[in-house]
Amino acid sequence: MGKNDTVTERQLTVLIFVSLLSPMIRILPSSSVALAGRAAWLSPLAALPAGAALAAFTRFARKNAPEGVGLQDMAQLSLGPVGGRLFGVLFALWLTFYGGFVARSAAERLLATVYPNGSVTVFIVVMFLVALITASGKTKTLSRTAEVLMPVLILVIAVVLLSAIPDVTAEFLLPVTYRDAGKVLYGAAPIFNVLSAFVYFLFLTGHVRRPRGERPRRVNWLALLVATAFGVTFFTLGTLGDKLSVTMENAFFMVIRNLRVLGIVERVEAVVVAVWVVTDFIFLAAILMIVSEIWRTVTGVRRRGAFVPPSAALSCAAAFLITKNAFTLQAWSDFIVPCVNLFAAVILVPAVMGIGKLRRKY
């Protein structure tokens, strides 16, 4: 990798936060409410310890790893050249498919919420072209883009959630008793699943440069994401109730359809959806970047740029071939993608990192 394609710890954490907003809004609040009912607004808080534990473990595992070493390098050190490369190929294939799934989900959401007669094809193609251009560039550029967009995203989320306060009904949120503890934990599972996707970004840690003698500056992406998930679930549930919320795929955007910001501006959903499209685009570009980074390390080629177009093409094909309609896409979103993600992010990566640590490879 090029010496000048480096990012700071803070930039990488901002990239993680902005990217994970995309899958977060895909599953929330429906997945969580379906499991936890009216207590679902507590589920994001319940997901926090598990997310923090996974983050702490990965930080511990790569604590002594030398600078410039990413997850793929660590896997090759841990499992040996063959096992490590196999690990990389599996991840690259999974993330290529996952990129297609992300793009298709974003396209379907855009059509369901704002452009009912729009074209999925046009949206996906444009999305991949933009992501291709961005992913071909430097990691620093994408991270900087996320850094610039983060305040805008936080502002939009804050304004939207504050504007939703008058519609919140306490009856939809209470009571919650200790008997709901089990449900709250169930409801935390899909949120933890999304949070765990941060491990994919460990493939980019080879680009992180730590200033000598200084403590790395990080953005607490985990706290920000959990706060966003809490806000989205709390306000959606409080506005629609649990039984109505689970009947909708995009319940949060349903709530936004009703919003009047400060009582003067209405029909702001197009702006909010557009903001979320930005997170989809950042996430997709990051996935393509990660995939190309894996291929670069696996093949030993110096520059990763050559791997971006074929990865984007394959991912784009997956977006079209994954399903013919939104019905089966929901099935992918509800079951297959979370299961594979959970296996990859919560079992496979920590296992590989743990093996490397036990073998004192880093």
Add this chain to the structure above:
Amino acid sequence: MKKTVLAAAALSLALSLGGCSSGLTILSNYRRIENIELVRTVAADKEADGVNVAVCGTAGEESSARMYENTGKSLGAALGELALLPLGRDAVLSHTENMLIGEELARERLGECLDYIERFSEMRLDTGILIVRDGTARDLLHGLTGEDTPAPDVIAGLSRNIARVGDGYFFTCREIASSLADNGCALVQCVRAQKEEKLFEARGDLNIAPAGFAVVREGGGLDFLSDEETLGAMLLLRKYKSRIVDLPLPEGALTVSVDSAAASIRPRFERDGALDRVEIRLELEANVISVSGEADLEDRTVREAAEAELSRLFRRAAESAVARSQALGLDYLDLESIIHRREPLKAAPALKNWADTFPGLPVEVEAESTLQRTYDIVDPPEDAKEGEDPWEKMIRLLRGS
């Protein structure tokens, strides 16, 4: 050079966002503002083989209302095909404030109407839903519209004031859908057309009047509540704002504005934990807005008599609302949820068989009223005595006799 090419490629992609052509564009519903007809009210009625819709809206800077009609197999088809009519404009439903639904259509296909609003991204969940009794929604919309009185303005006026005079509440699609999902039933405001003398030529032929609540069930069905039951439901659902009430007294009468009515609902349990009864307590606060006859408000017994009468009226309203809900076996007053909220642990076993428990559950209602103020006039001017000349009365009052 490479950067320039990439930047140009990225910018060229932005062209697809413009929506200015019918070709490669993401924006499929781009409309020029001068071509837009903003629909504010939709009226839907059952037709022999489908649904008739009439929409009323305003275009551009014109203040006069314009109306269009269409018929389709479903509400979605009828509204969707409006674009095929020779409107000269694009009917846009994004600012629809209210949907009037004819009684027959509401009885059979209210769920379809709610579903359409939820599903169609152009419409808002906060669209008010009204059921039109004793006539069609289309006729009401036509009748309301006059040269100076667009139907949406008349309906918006009713929407603003209906709760203030205690005659009802405009439930929104969100509230109805949520109640249907939670309780399997919901309340909807009803209205009816009223033929009135036209006090000025530029108004419509009809007026709109509240006609109590209707109870809708998941899967279809419609029942209507009386005015008293409607008031009781408003009290228990905390949709009550204010109501003007005439209170007959032994000497004269009072007109009061009941500006506060707090309902407290508490479950009571037996020693073995079984749900024994529900107690409802109403606390009313009223202000005297006019006095007629010899009613002396400085006399405590007069005030107490007025308070007792007021309590009786509101208690009866709450009792009748609960009794009707139990008779129908439909918990549209949300008692299950309230009991659960009050005693989440204790009530859990009793609420397991709520459908069986609810119809026979004893409910006790008590009400307490307080006359708060008379707006500075304690001893009102006396009315003219029978046969007295108004001038003589004025002179008598001025002389203080």
